[in-house]
Amino acid sequence: MNLFDLKNNPNFLQCWRERNRPATVGSAVTLLIIIEAMIFTNAYFDDRVGLKSAQDVTPWFVDSISALAILQGIVLLFFGSVSAYRLSSRERTNRTIDFHRSSPTPRTHQILGLVLGSTSLEWWISLLILTVQVILALLNNLPPTAILQFYIQLALCAALYHALFALMGISRDPLKNKAGALVLFVGIYFLAHILVANKLSFVYQCTWLPAYEQLDSVLRPENAGRGWPHYGQSNQAELNYTLFGAALPALPFQMLVQIPFMALFLAGIGRRFTNVEQPVLSKSQLLTSAFYTFTLFTGSYVSLHFFSDDKHFRPEGYIVSLLILMMFFAIVGALMATPSHIGYQRGLRRARKLGIGRLNWAQNSSSNAVWGGLFCLLCAAVLAIYFHLFGTTPGNSVLASMILLGHIVFFVSFVEYFNLSAMHSKKPILFTVIVILWFLIPLFGTIISAGAGKMPTALVALFAPSPIFGVIETFLYLMEQKSREKFENQHIAVSITLIIIWSMAVSAVLLAAYERRRLKSLG
Structure with a gap:
């Protein structure tokens, strides 16, 4: 069966009939x-009646396109x-995903x-709009290739978002709508910090902005090189298309960033079709996606670090974003x-049947200890750069790395301890413990120290358990990116x-190891 033989694709036909009534x-x-x-009508009358400003001489058909x-x-x-x-x-709500699992369709x-x-429905409507745009371009001696390139870039971005939202759906x-909404909220909270650093070229290439910038530079040549949105006198528009200081063409750069993430989301959908109970991504896919994201982040930052002429460029803001990104991947x-x-118990029984001591670390039912160790090594290597x-x-580098890696080791091990212990069915307990350690205790410390210049050194005990309040300030201090010390004795x-x-x-770590030994001893 051909992959694009959509007439014989039951999933496509079912969705097509519903969307195209x-x-x-x-x-x-x-x-x-x-x-x-x-x-x-609006573009034509603005042009003919003279409702535009004196500086705007754009023809009506350009505004229409x-x-x-x-x-x-x-x-x-x-x-x-x-x-x-x-x-x-709806695949989950109607349980049709169980039918697809046993279907012979690849x-x-x-x-x-x-x-x-x-x-x-959205795709063929967009094609109708594209047809009108091309006709307008041909009638007014505009290059239709610019319209087609814009559509390819927009379609690539749309395919990425469609894959992401299909995976989320x-x-x-x-049965766990509240938990799903909570996870989504936490994800948005962490990613919002990354998107604040919107001058990173890979973040820019994850959006629809490059498509509109390229189209705008052709339709309005006076805007070429200014960026979309405009960046004034800085060279940020050029840096949006650089990675490790090397300039890349718009479409290839967008493909370099978006296609791997799209493939990752599609692989997650495939894993859901195979077994709805297994994680969206495997351990190896999690490591690969983290490595690729950190590479793109570093490549984008290197371009800014060496070539940005922005007077307001603040390196510490990107370090904070990197730390939060690492904690996001860790969580x-x-x-x-x-x-x-x-x-985990099924994995133990399977290992006994196969006559092996333990399953491969990449198996879904194996411990997360090896994955956590490899992820810590990856973070340490990135931080070294x-x-x-x-x-x-070197001394401060080791101390700063140990602070971040300690939080990662704690969370990875604590989640495994919780899942393997007798409390595994009481998920609110895990959430409550994390909220208390990461948010409520540091908030209490902030309240009692309000108005103080330098905080008493003993108060660091209230901030240390939090990867947000306890890591960032200390990390920036060790990297010498903080001019003001937060505590009376920063070394202590x-x-x-x-x-x-x-x-x-x-x-x-010890609690997780104890639970693993306990379950093994149960036979």
Whole structure:
């Protein structure tokens, strides 16, 4: 069966019939005609009647093409993503995913059918808009290749978002909506800090902005090289297309960033089709995705570090983003890489049947200890690059690394201890402990020290358990990126932080090891 033989793809046909009912198609086409008529009328009368400012001499057809491009983005990126999420989540709600699991249809066909079929209405509407844009370009001697390149870039970004939202939908457990919403909220919170550093080129390439910038530079040549949005006199528009200081063409750079992430999301959908109970990503996929993301982050930062002429460039902001990104991968990775109580017992029984001492570390039912160790090594290697860039002394480099790695070791081991212990069915306990350690205790410390210049050194004990409040300030101080000391004796504060973090980490490691031995002894 051909991958693109959609007529024989049951997933695609099911989604196609639902999305392309006559009433739905008729309403969509009518609405599209009305919106396009409004766009043309508004652009034409603005041009003819002279409602534009004196500086704006853009012809009406250029404004129309730009407005249609924005309409394409809304249709594909917003409505398409919502449709992908809605129809994929229905697979879990209606339990049809169990039928697909036993279906002879290959997994790749099922994935393509779901993602493409659920967004089919948005795709052919965007093609209708593209046709109108090309006709306008040909009638007014504009290069249609610019329109086509814009559509390819927008389509690539849309495919990435559709795959992500389809994965989110098919991973949604209808019985655990509250937990799913909580995880999504926490994810948005962490990623928001990364997106604040929007001058990183790889973050820019993950969005739809490059497509509109390239189109705008052709339709309005006076804006070429200024970026979209405009960056004034800085060279940020050029740095948006550089990695490790090397300039890359727009479309290849976008493909370099987006296609691996798209493949990762599609692989996650495939794992959901295979077994809805297994993690979205395997341990090896988690490590690979972390390595690739850290590489892109570092490549983008190196370009800024050596070539940015922005007077307001603050390196410490990107260090904070990197630390939060590492903790985000540690949290998500630990939750996915840690086997459940039942899963670990199944793995033990399987190992006995096979006559081996333990399962391969990459198996879903094996301990997360090896994964955690490899992830710590990856983080240490990445941090070493930044210590070299900032000229941090070897001693401070080791101390700073130990502070971050201590938090990672603690969380990875504590999650495994919790999953293997008698409390494994009481997930709110895990959440409560983490909230108290990471947020409530540091918040209490902030309240009682409000208004003080330098905090008493003893108060560091309230901030040390938190990877946000306890790591960032101390880390920046050790990297000599903080001019003001937060505590009265910063050296003692660093020592107390290390002792507390690694006491927590070692305790969690010992508890997890005890639970593993206990389950093995049960037979």
